[in-house]
Amino acid sequence: MAESMSSAQKLRNARACEACRISKSRCVYKSDVGVCQRCEQNGNHCIVRSKARPMRTRAVRPSSSSHKGDSEFSIELPTMSSPDTRQDVEDLHDRHMEIFGDGDAAYDEQSHSSRCPQQPPARIERRKVTLDEAESLLSSFRQQVAYFPFVQISAGSTVPSLSRTSPFLLLAILTTASIRDPPLYHQLDHEFKRILSTKVIVEGRKSLDFIQGILVYVAWYPLHANPKNNQAFMYINLAITIASDLGLDREIPNLSSFSNIGFEGLIEGISFTDAAKRAYLGGYYLSTALSLSFQKHPELRYCKLMDSYGQSLVLQESSAEISSLIKLQRLSKRIAEAHSSEEPQGDPQMEALNSEVNIQVYQYELQEWRNSTPLLIRNLPFIGIAERHVGCAIYSYQLGFLRRPYRDYLRSTASSGLANQIHLEKCLEASKKFFEYLLSLPETTYLNFTVIQWSSVVHGILVLSRLTFLMAANLGWDSDTTRSNVPLVMYLDALCYRFQHLSLTPSDTVEPPQNPDVLYVFRMILRSCKKSYERRVSKIEPGFMVVDHTNVIGVARGHCPILDPTLNPLFDIPDSAYEGSYELSDSTTPGSSSTAGYVPQYHDIWAVMSGSWAKEF
Template sequence: MSASESTQLKACRPCSKAKVRCDPGPSVACQRCHRLGKDCIKQAPRFHKLKHNNMSYVDVGRLERKLDNVTSLLTASRRYAEGINSHANVASPAREVVWVSEPSDQETEDMLKAFHQSMALFFPFLVRSPSLTAHDLRTQKPLLRLVIPVIFYKNVSSQQAHAVKSREYWMEQLLVKGEHGLDLFQGLLMFIGWTQLTLPMPRVTLVNNYLHLLEAQVNNLDFRGDSKSGMTGSVFSYLKDFGLDERLRDSRTLEELRAYLGCFYLVTMVSLCLDEKDPMRYTDYTEECCRAVEAAAEFESDKHLIQLVRIAQMAAKIHRTLNRHEIDVPNGSASTAMIIRLLQKDMQQLRDSLTCEFPQSAIVFLHYHTLELMIYRTAMTKLLHDHPIPQIDVLCACVEATKSFFDTFFTIPSHLYLQLPYTIWVQLGHGLAILSRILIHSDPRGNWDREYARQRLNFDATADTFGLKVEEAISQAAAEDIEMPPIFTQIKNRVVMWKEGHAARCATLDRWNQDQPQAIAPGMDELIPDVDVDDMLMTGSIWNFFSL
């Protein structure tokens, strides 16, 4: 090939899409395509000239309508978000904090007993020692003693007062004084674990800050993995050289190990469902803690604990694998499809290991279906768009996983709603977001039929069913003279807004799809602005509505 010919030719299509240099190879394929085994599709210079100098082949009117639809979609999303925020402000006026006296030892004892008989069923990382008394709480675990009334007081004003007290206490101890200890670690773990019951209800950014604080306690309390203990010149490296690090690890009590594993589970599941931060890393030390708790088998609930940690471990693996943090594979949709198949095998092994009694079984399998959604939502991104058969298979799997998720959630009796930890509610929010996206998702190349999803799933019916379940919970609480937290009393109005928001997005995208060409001519796809509507649906209030 002459120098004049090489300067006239345009980069091949794979290199052009990857925005990398396209150098001639040893064969017809360029060097990069030859090395990666890709089809080296050449592009004639006329496409380059058309793209920059000639718009005669482009329907300018269609592009203008496409831009109008983008504006309409963004406007609808913004109005939807403003509507929820304004409604939340009206429906949740600031309550005057009513200071109440601390509960008596007998009241504390009753609440502590109730916690371990009901709520600890779903969050087995805080197990009461048989010898722990209300007096012990006052002298040894002051933060836990403050947090328990936040969860169990029947009066919302009293709940708010204790929430303020406990929040001020741990903020002063952690941020002002720089203290650390098992009580602060466990208390913060419980506070975040049922943060939906605290007033005012924290927004996503605040929850994210809580998670960072909780994770910081792992370092302050010297819970560490191999990476930290092996740093050259660190105190831990010297301990390791003299064989003292294992002695320090062996001194950990099972109570401490459960709290550490609870931190891993909570931070990982909330982070991935809110899509705000990376999960905690599962280290060799985390595995050691799991084996120690499993081998001791001190409490029956430890079996449930191990299963929740294994689920969180799988969630972290899914996140890092699909985001290419832990593997080195060639770019391309085929590799993504292969990764999904490998993850499916791991998921089947995990499912075979899940065994527990109801109602914990419903909670465990709800987590499992959340893992499926984390994998299959990939089909609604660009990773599989150029490979229609795997994309359709994964989209169908996403539909079925979404249906299974809500079928499982609705098996949970409504009277348990007050006992469920925050990790369950963020999974429900994540599930509703995926439900909305899969029902709206469309493929401009016509490879996906939305009617299949709409025959299997219904956003309005799902939201209405959830609203009815919450109404049942409110009625049951009223019969027991329990005042429901605002997060539940506002659900009825929020259901209406969720349905209206979903309908507005459906209408906007229907107009969008009507303006799309029936088929994209070869070479014309690069002349169409690279706007992925589904990417826009990942953001907005519907994703994080439980934190409004």
């Protein structure tokens, strides 16, 4: 008798169909035709399991305590080892030499001979992230999110509410917001990658939550401080693929082809939600911007549907700047494509005429954008940087400063004649406007910069550096005249001073810090650029840059800052690896027992975020 009662408690009603079971409705059969009343009314297929579904066990919460401690709602991050990445720095230098063609044999030998002996990898100890700490990270991210309007967080959102609706986006937010704490960032960064591969690659899940999470992660990807570890393209292409699978590239949702799709926040009525439209435009924005920075082909091309999405978002106060950003990005892409496909013509006069026509057309389109964009939006820092970056790009692309390899282009221009002096002066004027605006922003603004703004800063430094030596060669300047006309050293000093103020890594230590933050690393890179630039400017004299046997000789040849041997320790950034290995056999599954003294390498952060935190309201 006891056995039969126990068996009955473990089984659900075998006669309840799946539709009624999911909706938790009473399943009543009107006749013996095998279709219940609810399925007959709704026109659904009435499916009854041949065997009863086992009852899931539910965790019983103690009623004696209504307050949950931080220890109960916390995610545990295990110990990590940081492998030595000096070889990666050497590979990065070789790659830069291949792309830019900038280098010097003596400097190269010095850098290789100055490399320090390898040290054992450092360890990042295990730690817990409590609910209060997660709320603090979310609060800090609210200040950043305005610089990437394609993903928005409502004012009333909390860690528990995001855990329930958008757990992967929450994980991306926590990872991004922790970047000023390098050990925590690298631990969360590994969890982000592990969960992304498990849920999307292995399980094949697709949802707006995953797209938004990837967009946030890529938007604040620290390329400016660690360009060698560039996986941003892989992530953004994955987000574009998910968006296509969800049907965001169509006017009407079509989800019938895929079964493992999450509908949360994706569809409203018969159309996509505004959040979904913003995410799709954000994928185009990031894909195009990154492709321009690294001269790759974007995976997502502009289409008329994006115009429709942009127009539907213009009326919203929180999304009005999206259309302005997209227009600037499209103009920047057109400028780059026009010059990347442009072949030198035999007639110098015709080539000069085409160049002048292109510049006038792009200047007119940029002015049209200014006239049609409200001043309130133009005054936003990330919009202002984008506007001045495009103004500089109009001339920098025309003068070939962003050509790769630049040395080959420099040889062709030096042998064909002097560059257009008016274009050089206009490019210098546009570059000054860019840096003066950048330095006019409050220091704390830099903490919110996305990878797009940092890329604009790097491009501005590169253009102004190359412009210096081309103008000096064309106008016959000496070193003193060059310094007085091109204030790049002053700009670099000002940026380094601000980054030193903002960085949480001490700068007055003798030994290089073990876990420097990105602002510290970027400051050291700029200092290396300044040192190399000053050394080259000091050697400028009339006739310093000539072409001899197809080689550009003289001080115009620069060096990649990654080549600087003094920066090697700064690139020993802890990689996201548990005990230096990703082997599947070294991990344990949730709930498995472990031997004494052994720390399981699998920590189900996803279960905590989407479980415990999501239920705490």
